[in-house]
Amino acid sequence: MSVKRKKGVAPYLVLVGLVFMALVWLFPMYIAFINSFKPEQEFVQNGVLALPQDWDFSKFSKFWGEVNFSKKLLNSAQVSLFVALIGVVLSFLTAYAIGIGRVKGRIWILGFFMVAFTIPQEALIYPLYSVSKMLNLYDNIWSIIIIFGVMSTGFGTYLLSSVMSTFPDELLEAARVDGASPWRILRSIVLPLLRPTLFVLATMFFIFTWNEFLIPLVMLPSNDNQTVTLAMAVTTGQYTSDPTARAAAALIGFMPSVIFFLIFQRTLMRGITLGAVK
Amino acid sequence: MSNKFEQTRQYYWFAVPGVLTFATLVGGSFAYNIYLSFNEWQGIGKPEWIGLANYERLIQDRVFWISFLHAFEFILAMSIIPTALGLIIAALIYDFIAKHFGNAVSTFLRISLYVPQIIALPVVGILWAWMLSPNVGVINTILRNIGLDKFALNWLGQSSTAMFALSIMMIWIQIGYTIVILISGMSRLDPYLDEAAQLDGATWFERFRIVTIPQLYPEISVVLLTTTVAALKVFGPVYVMTNGGPGDATQVPAYFSYFHFFSTLKVGYGASVATVLAMILTVLAIGLLKFQRKMGVLR
Numbered sequence: 001m002s003v004k005r006k007k008g009v010a011p012y013l014v015l016v017g018l019v020f021m022a023l024v025w026l027f028p029m030y031i032a033f034i035n036s037f038k039p040e041q042e043f044v045q046n047g048v049l050a051l052p053q054d055w056d057f058s059k060f061s062k063f064w065g066e067v068n069f070s071k072k073l074l075n076s077a078q079v080s081l082f083v084a085l086i087g088v089v090l091s092f093l094t095a096y097a098i099g100i101g102r103v104k105g106r107i108w109i110l111g112f113f114m115v116a117f118t119i120p121q122e123a124l125i126y127p128l129y130s131v132s133k134m135l136n137l138y139d140n141i142w143s144i145i146i147i148f149g150v151m152s153t154g155f156g157t158y159l160l161s162s163v164m165s166t167f168p169d170e171l172l173e174a175a176r177v178d179g180a181s182p183w184r185i186l187r188s189i190v191l192p193l194l195r196p197t198l199f200v201l202a203t204m205f206f207i208f209t210w211n212e213f214l215i216p217l218v219m220l221p222s223n224d225n226q227t228v229t230l231a232m233a234v235t236t237g238q239y240t241s242d243p244t245a246r247a248a249a250a251l252i253g254f255m256p257s258v259i260f261f262l263i264f265q266r267t268l269m270r271g272i273t274l275g276a277v278k
Numbered sequence: 279m280s281n282k283f284e285q286t287r288q289y290y291w292f293a294v295p296g297v298l299t300f301a302t303l304v305g306g307s308f309a310y311n312i313y314l315s316f317n318e319w320q321g322i323g324k325p326e327w328i329g330l331a332n333y334e335r336l337i338q339d340r341v342f343w344i345s346f347l348h349a350f351e352f353i354l355a356m357s358i359i360p361t362a363l364g365l366i367i368a369a370l371i372y373d374f375i376a377k378h379f380g381n382a383v384s385t386f387l388r389i390s391l392y393v394p395q396i397i398a399l400p401v402v403g404i405l406w407a408w409m410l411s412p413n414v415g416v417i418n419t420i421l422r423n424i425g426l427d428k429f430a431l432n433w434l435g436q437s438s439t440a441m442f443a444l445s446i447m448m449i450w451i452q453i454g455y456t457i458v459i460l461i462s463g464m465s466r467l468d469p470y471l472d473e474a475a476q477l478d479g480a481t482w483f484e485r486f487r488i489v490t491i492p493q494l495y496p497e498i499s500v501v502l503l504t505t506t507v508a509a510l511k512v513f514g515p516v517y518v519m520t521n522g523g524p525g526d527a528t529q530v531p532a533y534f535s536y537f538h539f540f541s542t543l544k545v546g547y548g549a550s551v552a553t554v555l556a557m558i559l560t561v562l563a564i565g566l567l568k569f570q571r572k573m574g575v576l577r
Contacts, residue, residue, distance in 0.1 A: 015375060015378075015379060018387050021367075022387050025394065028416075028450075032408070047414075049420070090296040091296065093296055094297060096289070097293035100289070101289025102286065103290050103293065112301075113300065115560050115564060116300065116305060118559045118562065119308055119560070120511050120532060121513075122555065123307075123308055123535075123553060123555065126539050126545055126548065128307055131307075131310075147303065150299045151300075151303065151304060153300050181288070182289050186292075211399065213399060213514045214513055214536070228398075229398040232401050233400035233403070243414045250408065253398070253404065254397045254402075257396050262389075268396075269392075269462075273462035
């Protein structure tokens with residue numbers, strides 16, 4: 001109770017200020033939302049800020065149908081899911097050698113992953129483009145699954161190695177004394193204990209991949225292969241003259257990410273902070 | 279001892295798939311990109327070796343320098359300002375909101391400010407191109423409603439304001455990331471120091487400046503470095519919103535190289551831009567790694 005009495009007016013000012021800021025931050029999404037459902041003549045008459053009087057759902061479904069959004073959702077889900085799977089498996093194995101195995105030269109291996117992970121995609125895109133054409137993987141979503149699956153191991157190895165290097169030594173020593181092989185230690189000790197972290201990493205890979213843009217833009221020219229993010233960027237140009245259709249497009253574009261985020265919010269936040277400082 | 283070495287050697291096998299695929303795909307592509315930067319090539323036929331000619335042209339190319347200048351302007355909008363603001367907001371949320379109003383309110387604030395981070399950049403670009411549109415856009419509508427008609431500009435359509443408009447958007451995007459990392463940093467701090475300073479009569483701002491910030495140096499550096507890397511890589515919003523224009527007003531290195539790869543088909547030239555960008559980022563990454571080692575991430 002005594003804490004409450006000391007509260008004073010300052011916390012309330014902070015609260016009001018920050019809530020206002022949060023509303024400003026959400027404002028663009030709110031605006032996109034109300035305008036997606038606003039009939040066009042209402043938009044012309046009442047402007048962009050007014051709430052719709054008649055809720056018009058036709059633009060939403062029209063855009064959905066025109067860009068064949070269900071297909072794009074499926075493509076994005078397939079790509080992100082497989083990338084998460086490949087990325088986690090490869091990162092886990094490599095990080096196991098570095099963090100648990102403490103192999104010689106681990107600093108160099110990790111340094112290589114770290115440095116390569118900051119190479120901009122622009123410095124890889126043309127070679128990837130020409131090689132995928134040679135291998136007949138161009139315009140095939142498996143090309144970007146392979147590319148992102150492998151590329152995500154840069155960040156994944158870095159993150160998992162730093163988590164695994166804090167693993168209790170006694171546990172590993174005890175297992176080694178008992179004659180457990182590295183493979184056995186991986187299966188019966190490390191994997192079970194690390195399962196939550198691997199899930200966090202998979203969630204991050206999923207959403208990172210979902211939002212990728214440059215590589216899909218170059219590798220997937222045909223309509224049927226586009227991901228959600230790519231489709232948003234290349235089709236909305238057609239709707240510049242129709243502001244409410246554009247709002248609907250933006251809403252459809254960010255809805256999957258926002259829903260996903262709200263479901264996995266806790267998991268993602270853990271991953272983001274895990275990646276920053278261990 | 280030899281037994282232990284034997285054991286360590288067995289662990290190398292686990293790194294083989296990851297290292298091999300990564301080295302082939304990322305290392306191989308990058309090496310090929312560097313090779314291309316010494317060639318003249320239209321994307322078909324045989325590349326023609328021209329030595330350093332692309333780099334010589336690059337140094338004299340005004341647009342190349344402008345694009346890097348803009349990249350450094352984005353460091354301000356994506357790294358420095360979001361980190362500074364993020365520090366203050368994180369401390370306010372941590373010290374006032376969480377303590378007095380509970381976790382639900384502080385979670386609401388964090389989620390609201392973080393949402394822009396999880397939306398794909400091209401989608402953010404569509405949203406903001408629309409917010410900033412000169413006639414029907416939200417920002418100009420609001421400005422007109424409050425009588426500031428003369429500030430209702432064609433934000434993205436004129437060179438003088440295009441970078442500024444993009445920068446505002448970048449701050450909107452980035453601040454959630456810095457806040458989340460910094461709050462998690464604050465939760466690891468020892469509350470004893472803060473309480474001691476409070477007993478000595480230090481004001482909130484003094485404690486923030488003298489007690490909190492120095493303890494947060496690890497998080498602050500990581501945030502500064504990762505956001506700086508992101509600032510140098512900007513591509514999506516420029517592609518969707520401005521195509522580098524008007525003129526070269528929002529040209530950035532990533533878009534500049536993309537443009538040469540796929541529009542002018544000067545593949546070698548685009549590759550040289552991408553190589554320079556990669557070199558700069560690599561130097562930054564090495565800095566990050568050295569720093570992390572110093573902080574004891576790896577034993």
